[in-house]
Amino acid sequence: MSELLERIAHVVEKGKVNKAAPFPPALKGEDGADELTKRAVEEGIKPQRILNEGLVVGMMKIGVKFKNNEVFVPDVLIAAKAMKAGMKHIEPFFLSKEVEYKGKIVAGTVAGDLHDIGKNILSMILQGGGWEVVDLGIDVSADKFAEAVAEHKPEAVCMSALLTTTMVNMEAVVKKIRETSPETKTIVGGAPLTADFAKKIEADFYSPDPQGALEYLNSECAA
Amino acid sequence: MEASGREAVFGAKEFRYELADLNLTRDDVVEEMGYTCEEGNERGYLCDLAEEAAELAKSNVELRGGFVVVEPDRIDIQKGSIQIDDVVFDSQPIITARLRRAEGLALFAATAGDGLEKISKELMSGDDMLKGYVIDAYASAAVEAVADKLEAELERIVEPRGWNVTNRYSPGYCNWSVAEQSKLFSFLPEAFLGITLTATSLMRPIKSVSGVIGVGENVKRQDYQCAVCDMRNCYRRRVVQSKEK
Ligand code: B12
Numbered sequence: 446m447s448e449l450l451e452r453i454a455h456v457v458e459k460g461k462v463n464k465a466a467p468f469p470p471a472l473k474g475e476d477g478a479d480e481l482t483k484r485a486v487e488e489g490i491k492p493q494r495i496l497n498e499g500l501v502v503g504m505m506k507i508g509v510k511f512k513n514n515e516v517f518v519p520d521v522l523i524a525a526k527a528m529k530a531g532m533k534h535i536e537p538f539f540l541s542k543e544v545e546y547k548g549k550i551v552a553g554t555v556a557g558d559l560h561d562i563g564k565n566i567l568s569m570i571l572q573g574g575g576w577e578v579v580d581l582g583i584d585v586s587a588d589k590f591a592e593a594v595a596e597h598k599p600e601a602v603c604m605s606a607l608l609t610t611t612m613v614n615m616e617a618v619v620k621k622i623r624e625t626s627p628e629t630k631t632i633v634g635g636a637p638l639t640a641d642f643a644k645k646i647e648a649d650f651y652s653p654d655p656q657g658a659l660e661y662l663n664s665e666c667a668a
Numbered sequence: 669m670e671a672s673g674r675e676a677v678f679g680a681k682e683f684r685y686e687l688a689d690l691n692l693t694r695d696d697v698v699e700e701m702g703y704t705c706e707e708g709n710e711r712g713y714l715c716d717l718a719e720e721a722a723e724l725a726k727s728n729v730e731l732r733g734g735f736v737v738v739e740p741d742r743i744d745i746q747k748g749s750i751q752i753d754d755v756v757f758d759s760q761p762i763i764t765a766r767l768r769r770a771e772g773l774a775l776f777a778a779t780a781g782d783g784l785e786k787i788s789k790e791l792m793s794g795d796d797m798l799k800g801y802v803i804d805a806y807a808s809a810a811v812e813a814v815a816d817k818l819e820a821e822l823e824r825i826v827e828p829r830g831w832n833v834t835n836r837y838s839p840g841y842c843n844w845s846v847a848e849q850s851k852l853f854s855f856l857p858e859a860f861l862g863i864t865l866t867a868t869s870l871m872r873p874i875k876s877v878s879g880v881i882g883v884g885e886n887v888k889r890q891d892y893q894c895a896v897c898d899m900r901n902c903y904r905r906r907v908v909q910s911k912e913k
Contacts, residue, residue, distance in 0.1 A: 468713040517702030519714055522798040557868035562804060565792060610846050610868040 449488070450499040453481045453531060457503025460523030462530045468523070478503075482531035492538040493545070496575060500531045504573030505659075511570075512656040518566065525569040546577040547667040548600040551593045553581035555604050555618060558611035563635055567603060570655035576662060587617040594626045600666035601630035601649075603658060609637045616646040623647070630666060632658050674739075677772070677825055680857050682734035683818065687725055690813040694718040697802070697809045717799055721784075721806035729810055730781030732861040733818040735774040737825075737883065743773055750880075755851050759880075762842040766834055766890070770882025774822050775855050776836065779863055780811040782873035807875040815877050826883045834887045838879035839869075852878055 461472045463479035476484075478500070485495045507524040510516045538544040550571055554564045561583050568578045579597050581589060590602055602622055606612035612635060619631045630649040633642075643651030650665075652658045695705045697718040705715040744751040745768055748761045752773065759767075767773070784807035791800030815836060823833050840846035849869045853860070864872050871878065 468711075470710055470712070518801060519701055519703065519711070519798060522801055525797065557866065557870070559870060559872075559874060561789070562792065562801065565797070569797075608840065608846050608868065608870060611870070614868075 447498070449481065449485050449490070450495065450502075453478060453485065453495065453499030454502035454506065456481060457500055457524055457527045457531065458506040460507075460520060460527050462523075462527045478527040478531035479533070482534045486534050492535050492543050495531075496535055496544055500528050500535070501573065501575045504528050504570065508570050508573065508656040508659065512654045518562075521566060521570070525573060528573050545668075547575045547663065549577045549579065549597055550601050550603055550662070551579045551581060551590065551597055551599045552603040553585035553590060553593075553605070554583040555606050555611055555614040556584055556586045557614055558606050558608060559583050560605070560607040560635075563607060564603075564605040567605060567634065567655040567658065571603070571659055571662070574659040574663065576659075587614075587621040590618045591621045591625050594622060594629055598626075599629060601632050601662060603632045603634070604648075606633075606635040607637065612637055612642065615648065619646050619648050632661065634658065677829065678737045678739050680734060680736045680860075681821070681825070682861065683732070683821060685731040685733070685814060685817060687722070687729065687731070687810070690731070690810065690817060692809055692813040694722060696813075697721065697806045700805045700809050701802070714802065717802040718806060720799070721803045724787060724803065725784060725806055725810065728781075728783030728787060729807070730779070730783065730862075731810065731814050732781075733776065733778035733814045733821075734856075734861055735776035735818060735822060735881070736855055736857075737772050737774045737822070738855065740771040740884075743770075745770065752855065755854065757848055757851055758845065759837075759839075759848070760843040763837045763844055763880075766837065767880070767882040767887075769884055769886040770834060771831065771884035772826070772882075774833075774881040774883060775852055775879075776815070776818055776822075776881060777853070777856060777861055777863055777871075777876065777878045778811055778814040778818055779861050779871075779873055779876040780807050780814065781862075781875070784810075785874050811875045811877055815879075819881060822881060822883065830885055831883045832885070832887050833889065834882035835889050836879045836881045838877060849878055852880070 456478050459469050459472060461477040463477035466477055504524060507521055511521050535544055552564060552568050554560055568580050572578050581593055604615050604618055615633050622629050622631055632650045633648045634652055638651060640651050650661050694715055698705050698714050703711050703714055738752050742753050745764055748764055750757040750759050784803050788800045788803040819833060839848045846869045850865055853865055863876050
């Protein structure tokens with residue numbers, strides 16, 4: 446039984462979406478996340494276990510490799526696609542509360558910035574880690590962040606920026622969240638950021654990579 | 669003679685390219701993403717996707733580039749700053765050290781248009797993140813290739829004077845603030861190449877670059893760019909280093 450979960454983790458990490466998927470070539474013709482997750486559900490394995498001990502483990506593995514520069518963005522994207530194919534079979538159980546997320550995150554690219562790839566990858570890795578992510582998109586003002594926090598009551602807000610001219614807009618968001626929802630953590634990231642900058646604007650956490658944010662969330666914010 | 673010679677070098681020049689004009693291969697794009705297209709490579713699908721992106725690009729890029737070469741008598745290069753007419757660029761010592769011997773300065777911009785950006789966004793928010801990402805990387809590589817092309821144009825133009833060119837340097841690199849892009853664009857014709865700047869100094873279309881290239885008898889190109897940059901955790905550095913191995 447746990448062999449199947451291990452197998453699910455493996456195909457997610459390798460990005461094997463389903464049997465028909467041509468990549469990775471090494472797994473040609475074998476079952477992917479789609480078939481294996483379906484089978485696990487049919488075999489009666491608890492959906493929460495399939496998620497935590499199968500799908501999430503696979504994404505964690507690829508996230509760690511990405512953090513360590515052993516793999517690059519494309520591999521993370523394929524793994525996320527495989528995860529998604531597996532999640533399809535788990536999703537119905539969220540409604541019946543048989544499966545629960547670790548918590549909720551609001552994510553967005555700050556005002557004045559139109560870059561979304563970095564933020565998208567962040568969102569995928571957090572989702573892959575078992576968190577529910579509300580993605581506000583790009584060019585998100587401090588007010589919009591605050592409104593979303595009031596509406597969704599997330600454990601944390603994740604902000605992204607790709608230019609030094611836009612990362613400064615994170616400060617207003619951190620301030621606003623602190624005023625309106627002091628218990629919500631603020632996490633910042635993006636290519637031009639540094640730990641010093643994050644400290645200066647008093648964000649709760651900075652990580653150069655999404656995996657760092659996930660580890661922080663898992664240890665500080667998970668229910 | 670001097671007057672026509674002036675004309676040939678200084679002032680605004682604009683170029684349009686087709687993809688076939690660029691020195692841009694599928695392999696460049698895949699390398700941009702951190703991988704290679706070697707034979708028997710287990711990530712061959714990335715190479716296929718890069719080929720698909722190239723195919724899409726044919727009808728969805730608008731490759732434009734241009735520059736204004738500023739005359740020596742309008743330029744004053746100090747340690748850390750460059751003055752052109754009454755505008756002072758706070759371009760910082762790393763860059764000014766490399767431009768110090770320049771006589772003229774070419775202020776340039778290049779763009780790949782917004783066609784691929786739109787397609788990529790659509791795919792990324794839908795079901796095919798990977799393809800969307802490859803198309804995005806293709807567009808980034810394309811605009812860099814346009815900038816390479818511009819360097820070659822500039823080289824050709826100044827060569828009759830016995831001048832060489834430096835590498836290109838952009839606001840936002842080597843401590844030169846991105847915000848200084850507005851000063852740079854003030855020397856380029858209105859709505860140059862269709863590029864506009866937002867209040868946060870972001871160029872639209874996104875797949876655009878801007879910068880400065882020094883020209884003169886005593887300047888030269890340097891090949892190892894990472895050496896001048898202080899971004900340690902950059903994947904480009906890793907790609908360059910793995911190639912050197
Ligand atoms: C490709 C690239 C380009 C391409 C495409 C740009 C684009 N926006 O689409 C081109 C060639 C067009 C380009 C142009 C320019 N660029 Co550029 N570019 C890059 C490069 C090499 C990669 C960017 C990228 O796509 N990365 C991939 C994505 C996935 O990474 P990411 O967004 O950073 O996100 C990751 C992490 O940061 C993190 N993350 C992101 N958000 C968050 C949030 C949280 C909470 C956490 C935890 C983590 C996290 O997770 C993501 C996954 O790992 C970076 C340098 C680098 N190595 O990062 C420079 C970089 C972004 N560019 C830079 C600059 C300056 C420019 C220009 C202004 C230069 C110029 N004057 O021409 C222009 C601006 C273009 C414009 N439209 O205005 C600077 C920006 C810093 C600054 N000084 O402001 C960088 C950082 C390079 C540098 N100097 O160090 N660029």
